[in-house]
Amino acid sequence: MKKNKKLFVSLLCGIAVLLSPLPAKAAEVPYQTYTYDKWGNTTPAPNGYLPTRSIGGAELGCGDFKDASDLFYCEARGELYIVDSGNARIVILDKELKVLDEWTALELAGGGEYTFSNPQGIYVSEDGTAYIAEMGNQEVVVCGRDGRVLQVLGAPQSTLLPDNFNYQPHKVVVDKSGRIYVLSKGVYQGIVYLEPDGTFIKFFGANNVEMTLQRRIRKIWKDILSDKAAATMQAFNPIEYGNLFMGGEGYIYAVAAGSESGAALITRLNPLGIDTLPAMKENGRNTSVYADVAVDANGIMTFLDTTYGNIYQVDENGSLMFAFGGLGNQVGLFKKPVSLVAMEDRLYIMDADKNTITEFELTQFGEMVQTAINLYNDGLYEESIEPWREVTQRNSNYLLAYTGLGKAYYQLGRYEEAMYYYRLANDRSNYSDAFKEASLGRIRDSFHMIVLVIVLLIAAAVSFRIYKKRRKGAPA
C-alpha cells in the first residue's frame, strides 16, 4: 500500500512537470539564414535576425492597413511614418510603435483641406517637414509636422522634359540643403531633381542601358536596317529606379525597378549622380527585384528582395553578412514585402498583402558581427580581433569573419597571420597584398645574409679563376 502511494505521488509529480509551462524555449524561425562559402555556395549560418512579432494596424489601434506602400523612419525625431495608400492616410508612430498621429487629410494654408488620393512615398527631414509623394494627385506635398500644408509641388515645367512626360511621383527624398529628388513611375531618364521651390534642375543619376546579348543582336539589326524600320523596333532604355534611400553622408541609394541580367540592382549615387558602390558579389537570383534598401550609419546595407521575400544584409564593401526571410504565411516570411526600415537593432518590413509590419530583432550573433565590423571601420583593428574570433567560434563557415581577422592583422603589421586568415577566407587579392608585405619583410630581415652569400660567391668565383690561370700558366 505504502509503495503504491509512493508510486502515485511520483507519477503525479511527473505529470505536473510535463504540464508546467516550459521555460523560454529556443526561438524557431520559418527560414534558414545563409551566407556564402569559399566557392560561392550557400551555407547555413546562425541567425542574424529573428522575427519577434507581426503587427497589424488594428493592434496599433489605428485600423487595418490596406496596400501600404512605404515605411520611413526619421532617426533624428525617432518617428516611424507609414504610408497607408489603400486608406489614403499617413500614420505616425513613435519608437515603441505607439500611434502619435494619423493624417487622413492635411490643412491647407488658406483654410480648407487637402485630401490624399494615392500617397506612395514619404520623406521627413530633421525639423519634421514631411514630403509626401502623392501619385494620385500627381504632385509632391510638403507639410509641417502639425499637418499644415506648406507647399504643393505640381508636375515640373521645363523645356528639358519630353513632351509626353507623365508625372507619377511615387518615392521622394530630400537632401540637407532642401533639394528634392523624386522618382516618377515610367521615367527612365533618372531621378527628377528639383529645387526646394519645385523648379526642375535636371534628371539625376540616370542608370546605364543594360546590354544583354539579345539587345546586342538587336543593335546589329538596327544598324543594318533603314532609319524608318529601326524606329519601329524596341528602344533601348536605361533601367528605371524603383526606390530611393537618403544615406547619412549625402549619398542616395537607389534600387532598380527591374533588371534583366541582375546587374545594377543597386547604386549609390554621390552628389554628382555617379554610382560609387563597389562591384558587389551577386546576392539573390537573376530575377530578384529589390523593393527597398536601408543603410545605417556604419554603411551596413539591408536590401529587401520582393520577388523571393528575402532580406540581404551586406557590409559597406558588399560582402554578405546575412540572408534570410522568404515567401510564406508564417511570421518572418512575406507575401508581398514592399518597404523596409532599420531602427537601431531592429528591422521593420511592411507587407502589402498581409497588411502587417514584421519586426526583426538582431540576435547576439548578429550583434557580434556588427560590433566587429564597426570596430574595424572605426580603425580599432586590435579591438576588432576579439569579436571576430568569437564569431568564428560560433560559425566557422563565416568568411566575413576571416576577412575581418585578416584585415585586422594586416593593419597591425602581422602579415603572416593576415595571410593565414585571408587564405581561409579565399580572399586572393588581399592575400596577395599581405604576401607582398610578408616577403618584403623577410628579405629585409635576411638582407645581410643575402649580401654575405653574394659576396662569398663572387669571391669563390674570382679565386677559382685565379687558381685556374695559375695552373695553366705553370710550366707543364
Place this chain on the structure above:
Amino acid sequence: MNKLKEGLKQCKYTMFHPVNGFDQVKWNNAGSIPVCIMILAAFFLVNVFDAVLTGFIFNTNNPDKISVPSIFLITMGGFLICYVANWAVSSLMFTEGKSRHVFIMFCYVLLPYTVFEMIYIIATNLVNAEMSAFLDALRFIGFLWSFIILIFGEYYVHQLTFGKVILNLILTGIGIVIILFLLLLGYSLVQQIYVFIYTIYNEIVFRI
C-alpha cells in the same frame, strides 16, 4: 641507356635547332619513342601540378573538384586525338609523314609548353598578384615556342610548303571535331545498346 641519352640529346637539339632536328627525325631515324613517352608523362604531371601546386594567389581551383583521372583523360585523350587527326589528314593530303614521325613531332611540341608551365607553377608560389603580367608573358613564351616547333615539325616531317602547313593544321582542327563527334555518337550508341540489353534482362528476370 646510351640510346635514351642520345634521344634526349636529339630532343634538346631539336628544341633549339628545329630545322636540323626534324631533318634528322625524318631522314636519319633519329628521336626515340621512350623519350617521347617521358615527355607525355611530364605533360600529364604538369597539368596535375597546375591544378594542385599553383600558388594560392593564382589558383582558383576548388580542391574538392580536382580529379586526376579526368586530367589524365583530357591530356592523354586530347594528345591521342590530335595525333590521330593529324596523321589521318596528312595521309589524305598524300604527305610524306610516317606515323612515328608525327608522334615524335607532337611530343616535341609539348616540351616547351611543359617546361614553361613548370617554371610558371614554381613562380606562382614566389610572387604576388602584381607580377601576374610577367607570369602570363612566361606562359605565352611557352605557347609560342611550342607553336614554332609545331610549324617546323609539320614543315619537315610532312615535307609541305608553308601554305600547305597552315591548311594541314586547319584540316587537323576540323578532323579533331569530327573525331569528337564520332566518339559522342559511339558513346550514345553504346549507352543505348546497354540500356536495351539491361531492359531485356530485367524483363526476363521479372518473368522467371
